[in-house]
Amino acid sequence: METSTRAVGSSGTMTLTHLPIGKVGRVTSVRGSGRVTRRLLEMGVIPGVTVQVVKMAPFGDPIEVRVRGYNLAMRRSEADAIEVVI
Amino acid sequence: MASSARKKQITIALAGNPNAGKTTLFNSLTGLRQKVANYPGVTVERKEGPWQLNGSSADLIDLPGLYSLEATSLDEQIASQVITGEQAGIPKPDVVVAVVDATNLERNLYLVTQLFEFGIPVVVALTMINIFEKQGHTIDVEMLSAMLKTPVVRVNARSGRGRKELAEKVHDLIGTTPETPYLEELPADVEDPRHAKIFARYQFISNAVQESVWHNDAKSHRLSDKIDKVLTHKVFGLAILVLILLLVFQTIFSWASLPMDLLEKGFGAIGDAVKASMPPGILADLLSDGIIAGVGGVVVFLPQILLLFLFISLLEDSGYMARAAFLMDKLMSRVGLHGKAFLPLISSFACAIPGIMATRTIESRRDRFATILIAPFMSCSARLPVYTLMIATFFAGRTVFGFLSMGAVLMLAMYALGILVAVAVAAILKRTLLKAPPPPFLMELPPYRLPNLRTVLQNMLTRAWLFLKRAGTVILAISIILWALMYFPRGSQQTAVSDQQAAAEQPTNDNQAASEQLKNSFAGKLGHLIEPAIRPLGFDWKIGIALISSFAAREVLVSTLSIIYNVGKDEDAQSQTLVQAVKDAKTDDGRPAWTPLTALTLMVFFVLAMQCMSTIAVVRRETNSWRWPIFMLSYMTAIAYIGAFITYQGGKALGFG
Structure with missing residues (x-):
């Protein structure tokens, strides 16, 4: 059973929340099946795409992610559903 | 075929992602003859205008900015209804013009692939190419067009370049059936079959972009990123946000x-x-x-509305608004609101009317309504004359701890009270009436761009016009009703004559007559009627009249008190005559009508009460129903009554007053 707060998984994957700022990662999966998940996928965050955490807001949340050449802000709760590998 | 097509009205829909330059293109294609209305029953804006297509005029419909047609938001639901011809009153579009931002090609093309699936001919209008090429990238428009199997036109809305070609391509496609360019090959290894379509669309897009675009990675450090480093910095970013807000505030408040x-x-x-x-x-x-x-x-609201929307349009168009929401989201989400609620709420400190109109940038309906419902708790400029009169009369010259002016402390306390109650009400609303799972905060942070002056001005004028047209009529009607309440019943014919005589004689008699008229009017009778209800707040029936009349606008309290206390209606809140008259005012049984505690109670009442018909009118327009403004009026009056009751009775129990 996967947990959303897991820092680094057995296969070297981690959630986007834990990707260090500036590091580029590749999305391996986007968990969930609700409205938010679908919107994430429609915005282009799908398995195989590279993502980079640009910065976080002054109060620590939300975070800014660069994907497909544009910048997308999301809350940590949303970034937790995205699995990446460096 | 061509002649029959020419006879019927041609409808073209303009679709595109937010920030893709859609509004600029729409303005450039239609000029000033646009119509703005709401789609029936909802608050989504419907914009259309005439577009000259090779001699015939087509109806160009500007769809709301959207990322997808799969209807997660109301905007998207309306847009897909328009495209499929299900939206009442709009014929199915003959052609859709898809506005695509070249600097953000992949995600912008996502919407285009969805449009293909609807089976309507699509012409892609490619914007921002200059910026894209300045970054060192190149794009092969013919190749992109071949990959998409649909015309792609380079346009520049500012210079007008590509307009003619766009019109020709659109004209050519009328009446044709498009060839669906991509096969829905579903990748085999997908866990959720509902997501397979999304992957297939992006797969197709990646191929098309790979064939037609050459990216220069060396120049990836864009100017926009550098600006962003400062504007969203932990310290400077917040400082700059405060400065911008101060400027906005200063403008609508004092300029x-x-x-x-x-x-x-x-x-x-x-x-x-x-x-x-x-x-x-x-x-x-x-x-x-x-x-x-x-x-x-x-009309008096126009300067504030024009100025606030000048700022909002500049901030939106430049890309800063998204950053402000990014910076403030954490704080706002604590009370269950969206980061985008921040600016409308801050603007409401000047006036809730432009503030409420500014909530349109919040996509989620529940978040937007929650923001609208608490906006009037922000102490607006119309409350200042009320606070000023009370402070000047009862607290002038007094200090707290020996050095703080009591007036300043009270003023600050009133602002703080409004904010605290707003936060509490927002938290309650989001758990009850407007309960919803927290909406996703997925928000694009568009690159910074120089605002387009024409788009900014047009937006400003549209807002002002909509205010005059929709809210103005309600405000005018209520003002006439309030006027009639204070004007009727007239005394006998004799009074009218004595009115004339009084006018010819001394002003005091004139003031006396005006005061008598008001006391005997329906408003005066209403004042007597509500006296039992407001007595526990320490108010007599004369203050009751002022409460009723100040429903027109809060500052009217000052002029009404001036009329009731015979000092003439033109006294302002710091007038010594009025201050003295309030101090000397007596209730019917001869006790002083006012004490410092009454003054404080009145201030608390004014922080919390919905004493503003114009706000009611604007909420009616922005929520598209009378339900919400009536709810707002009831709950705010209830909270104001309770707040004032606690203040007065508590103060009395503690030995004040």
Whole structure:
């Protein structure tokens, strides 16, 4: 059973929340099946795409992610559903 | 075929992601003859205008900015209804023009692939190519067009380049059936079959972009990123946000006051002139004190609305607004609101009307309504004369801890009280009436761009016009009702004569007559009627009249008190005559009508009460129903009553007053 707060998984994957700022990662999966998940996928965050955490807001949340050449802000709760590998 | 197609009205829909340059293109194609309305029953805006297509005029419909047609938001639901021809009153579009931002090609093309699936001919209008090429990238438009199997036109909305070609391509496609360019090959290894379509679309897009675009990675450090480093910095970013807010605040709070004063004086002068040129009587009074004053009461909001929307359009168009929401989201989400609620709430400290109109940027309906419902708790500029009069009369010269002016402390306390109650109400609303799972905060942070002056001005004027048209009529109607309440019943014919005599004699008699008239009017009777209800707040029936009349606008309290206490209606809140009159005022049984505790209670009441018909009118327009404004009026009046009751009775129990 996967947990959303897991820092680094057995296969070297981690959630986007834990990707260090500036590091580029590749999305391996986007968990969930609700409205938010679908919107994430429609915005282009799908398995195989590279993502980079640009910065976080002054109060620590939300975070800014660069994907497909544009910048997308999301809350940590949303970034937790995205699995990446460096 | 061509002749029959020409006879029927051609409908073209303009679709595109937010920030893709859609509005600029729409303005450039249609010019100034646009119509703005709401789609029936909802608050989504419907914009359309005529577009000259090779000699014939087509109806160009500007769809709301959207990322997808799969209807997660109301905007998207309406847009897909328009495209499929299910939206009542709009024929199915003959062609869709898809506005695509070249600097953000992949995600912008996602919407285009969805449009293909609807089976309507699509022409892609490619914007921002200059910026894209300046970054060192190149794009092969013919190749992209071949990959998409649909025309792609380079456009520049500012210079007008590509407009003619766009019109030709659109014209050519009318009546044709598009060839669906991509096969829905579903990748085999997908866990959720509902997501397979999304992957297939992006797969197709990646191929098309790979064939037609060459990216220069060396120049990836864009100017926009550098600006962003400063503007969203932990320290500088917040400092700059505060500075921008101060500027906005300063503008609507004090710079707007000059044109507002001029408008007020102007309408006052017109009213006087009309009164002087007509035989005295009901008609002259209705015209000058009812209608002209009512129109003046509507128009007086224009400077604030124009200025606030100048700023909002500049901030939106430059890309800063998304950053402000990014910076503030954490704080706002604590009370269950979206980061985008921050600016409308701050603007409401100047005036809730432009603030409420500014909530349109919040996509989630529940978040938007929650923001609207708490906006009037922000102490607006119309409350200041009330606070000022109370402080000048009862707290002037007093200090707290020996050095803080009591007036300043009280003023601050009133602002704080409004904010605290707003936060509490927002938290309650989001758990009850407007309960919803927290909406996703997925928000694009668009690159910074120089705002387009024309788009900014057009937006400003559209807002002002919509305010005049929709809210203005309600405000005018309520002003005339309030005028009538204070004007009728008239005394006998004799009074009218003595009115005239009084006018010819001393002003004191004039003031006396005005005071008597008000006390005997329906408003005066209402004051007596509500006296039992407001007595526990320490208010007598004369203050009751002022509460009723100040429903027109909070600052009217000051002029009503001036009339009731016989000092003439033109005294302002710091007038010594009025201050003295309030101090000397007696209740019917001869006790002083006011104590410092009554004054404080009145201030608390004014922080919390919905004493503003214009806000009601705007909420009616922005929520598209009478349900919400009536709910707002009821709950705010209830909270204000409870707050005032606690203040007065608590103060008395503690030995004050």
